[in-house]
Amino acid sequence: MSLLRELQEIVGKEWVVSGEAATLYSHDAFLLHKGSPSLVVLPGSEEEAVRVVRLLLKRKERFIVRGSGTSLSGASTPLDDEVVVSLARLNRVHSVEGFEVEVGPGIANFSVSKSLPTHLFYAPDPSSYQVSSIGGNISHDSGGIRVVKYGPTYNSVLGLRVLLSDGSVEEIRTSPLLNHKSIFVGAEGTLGVILRARLRTFRRPENTKTLAALFESLEKASRAIVEIFNRGVNPSGLELMDRYSIRAVERSRFRAGIPETEALLLIELEGIPEEIRRDEGVVLQVLEELEAEVIVPKDKEEESRLWAARRGAFPAMAYIFPAYITLDCNVLRRDLSKALLKIREIARKHGVYIANVFHAGDGNLHPLIPFDPNNRESMERAVAAGVEVEKVVIELGGVPSGEHGIGIEKVGFMRRYYTEDELKVFRRIKEAFDPDYLMNPCKLVQREDCRPASEVLTKLWEAD
Amino acid sequence: MTLEEAEKEALKCVHCGFCLESCPTYNVTRNELFSPRGRVLAFREGKSLEVFASCLFCRRCELACPSGVNYSKIYVEAIRRVRKLDVSSVVESPKLLSLTLRALRRSRPYLPEPREPLTHKDERAEVVIFPGCVTSVLFRGLVEKAVKYFRAVGIKTEVVNGCCGLAHLHSGNEEGARRAVERLRERAKGRPIVGLSSNCVARLKEEGLEAYDFAEFVVKRGLPVKGRAELVTVHDSCHASHFGLGKYTREALRMLGAKVVEMEEPNYECGAGGYSFILNDDVSEAVSEVKKNMIAKTGAEAVISTNPVCTLNFLRKGLRALHVLDLMEA
Structure with a gap:
């Protein structure tokens, strides 16, 4: 029986997409x-998902597991004609108890x-929180604005x-020794298929307060970030x-x-009123010392406008150019100033617009490099600038990806950041879990036979 | 709207997916083929345009889109190429509309009995009452009540029957939609238009006409209202909610003495999707069920619907659906 027919028998005809429509x-x-995925299959239950994946494994089909398809690194983009397994329909809340919730991916x-x-x-x-799936969040160890206090997704996963x-099918529980939960967080779907996740939640803070501060230099803004933590405020x-992201948003x-x-620094403080008052005093002192102009939003509405501006900053780039590369390299807070100034230089050198809007508190940069997808030269300049940004960050001791994942975008940077021995260990792990490289092939950890499918990918993959 | 404009809009899409959860057809299928992002990509690639057929054209995705894509322009251009049914000529003629509805009524008993549209004209009428095509034949009682009400508060009115062109757009008939608006513009002769179908009002506003939803007019003019105190929930019909018309509905209800208990997402698509519900469309039915549950959870005695197609779909689902005017003492 053909794969199409077998899949249709498991999930029903309407849940297998083939032909031209698979382009979507x-x-x-x-x-x-x-x-150009050969087939897309959308199981409607955990049981169907298990049967679908077992079938693909048995037939040695290469496949990609996808959630909402919001990955910025191409982790859920088929390189070639892989089968796409969408788990978007596995969206149930299985249980809520105490501080824990168990959900479908x-x-x-x-x-x-x-x-x-x-x-x-x-x-x-993550900025995509309204739509991005928990399975995808776990697979990318997604961060977001609250990382600075609550940590990335890893800190909120209790079991899988x-x-x-x-x-x-394995139940992975948090264990005090050789904790194997960690291996699936940030694995980008290359080691196993997440069917269910037990997550921890937190008590909602009593109050929050937002302060905004305008700086005339990137250095001073960077110093303020370091000082806020030095003085005991988290x-x-x-x-x-930065200037260029403000311009796009506005x-x-x-x-x-x-x-x-x-x-512009956007600072959110939370807690009981006494805590907020204390922290606010400290932060205002730092801002004053560094000659920032402070804006205290007059009400919740103004606060949420500012945060919406921050959250909308990525897609707002569409008002500049219809496509952009989003990098998410991470540096130590104390190196932010250096990194930002270098990025400015790179933008000038390559004649590209680079907007920075990022999680400053945890040093997670987000240089956005827009390009015109219909203009090859523009695309190439953006890629070249992106490659150079990553190099600079790695030279500063940073990491190539803080939260968006390696995907197909940053595989080239793996060699630059990790030693050959480290990469060998990665490959051994990959082979232990997926000896035939069927799961999300050519992402994160590549076998030698992975070939870039386009010139742009070649440029990215051969980044060093 | 032209192909060029639609293409320009489609190019603005950065494929971020922020529209997904806002889309009722995606919510019930969780399949990219039923999502705004998937539809925009289909349009860009010129492939699988039939994915537009399931779109209920509620335009919620436009509210969610951070890149400012005007999906409507893409939809109209795409649906024109794949439409199976153009209802333009039916909605333009009250006679044909009545005949069609009468025939449909045999298998769809929830549809009210069609009646002849009301004609009414005061001398030196200063305000135009625009019922909208469906209201004019299926909810004539509302039109009568509106006329009586305005007479009581000393406002001279003329009832102008016709179509706003929204149904044309839903069928991809851009030209017909434009003509419908032009006809209304001529007949209004610069006078303010008070609509009894809020989605039509939204369409007229978008086309630059001075149009008010009934409740909006009452609130903005500070007109007196009296009515029944009922426990109701408010459905914000899709196009109308783009213009924030729901706040006037609520204010008018407050003035009437009705108590409003809000549902989870008042502006969530009712599921009707123009005429999709009449065609017993599966996706439309699944969305209608979601909406019905939201309404049921409120415990309200009735759902206030200011748009006739939503009302019909609520009746189909066995709900008690009322217009603001229904609660008023005329």
Whole structure:
């Protein structure tokens, strides 16, 4: 029986997409490559998902597991004609108890918080939280604005149900020794299929307060970031938007009336009123010393306008150019200033627009490099600038990806960052879990036979 | 709207997917083929345009889109090429509309009995009452009540029957939609238009006409209202909610003495999707069920619907659906 027919028998005819319509699964939010999936299958239950994946494994089909398809690194983009398994329909809330919630991998991050009693919330909040799936969040160890206080997704995962390449379904629980939960967080779907996740939630803070500070130099803004922590304040959000991202946002529907300045810091404090008052005093002192102009939003509405501007900053780039590369390299807070100035230089050198809007509190840079997808030269300049940014960050001791994943975008940087021995260890891990390289092939950890499917990918992969 | 404009809009899409969860047809299928992002990609690639057929054209994705894609322009251009049914000529003629509805009524008993549209004209009428095509034949009682009400508060009115062109757009008939608006513009002769179908009002506003939803007009003019105190929930019909018309509905209800208990997402698509519900479309039915559950959870005695197609779909689902006017003492 053909694969199509066998899949149809498991999930029903309407849940297998083939032919031309499969093009709609040809890529995620990473815009530099489109695959041509041979089939897309959308199981409607955990049981169907298990049967589908077992069938693909038995037939030695290469496949990709996909959630909402919002990956910025192309982790859910087929390189070639891989089968796409969408787990978007596995979006159930299985249980809520105490501070724990158990969900299917296809549920949107936002829907997890919505399913909780009002006094709780799910902390990791990537900008795509309204739509990105928990399975995808786990597979990318997604961060977000609250990382600075609550940590990335890893810190919120308590247990996983995973389907392995031998067809077995394993319950992975947190263990004090040789904790194997960690291996699936950030694995980008290359080691197993996440069927269920047990997540921890936190008590919603009594109050929050937002401060905004305008700086005339990137150096001073960077110093303020370091000082806030040095003086014992751990904000629940600490974001930076530079001149170029402010310009993009203010042209978009997220405009919040932010004056164009070198850097804007958005600082969120939370806790009981006494705590907030204490922290606010410290932060205001730091801002004053560094000659920032402070804006205290007059009400919750103004606060949420500012945060919406921050959250909308990525897609707002569309008002500049219809496509962009988003890098997410990470440096230590104390190196932010150096990194930002170098990025400015790189932008000038390559004649590209680079906007920085990022999680400053945890040093997670997000240089956005827009390009015109219909203009090859523009695309190439953006790629070249991106490659150079990554190099600079790695030279500063940073890491190539903080939260968006390696995907197909940053595989080239793996060699630059990790030693050959480290990469060998990665490959051994990959081969232990997926000896035939069937799961999300050519992402994160590559076998020698992976070939870039386009010139742009060649440029990215041969980055060193 | 032209192909060029639609293409320009489609190019703005950065494929971020932020629209996904806002889309009712995606919510019930969780399949990219039923999502705004998938549809925009289909349009860009010129492939599988039939994915537009399941779109309920509620335009919620436009509210969610951070890149400002005007999906509507893409939809109209795409649906024109794949439409199976163009209802333009039916909605333009009250007679044909009545005949069609009468025939449909045999298998769809929830549809009210069609009636002749009301004609009414005061001398020196200063305000135009625009019922909208469906309201004019299926909810004539509302039109009568509106006329009586305005007479009581001393406002001279003329009832102008016709179509706003929204149904044309849903069928991809851009030209017909434009003509419908032009006809209305001529007949309004610069007078303010008070609509009894809120999605039509939204369409007229978007086309630059001075149009008000009934409740909006009452609130903005500070007109007196009296009515029944009921426990209701408010459905914000899709196009109308783009113009924030729901706040006037609520204000008018408050003035009437009705108590509003809000549902989870008042502006969530009712599921009707123009005429999709009449065609017993599976996706439309699944969305209708989601909406019905949201309404049921409120415990309200009735759902307030200011748009006739939503009302019909609520009736189909066995709900008690009322217009603001239904609660008023005329």
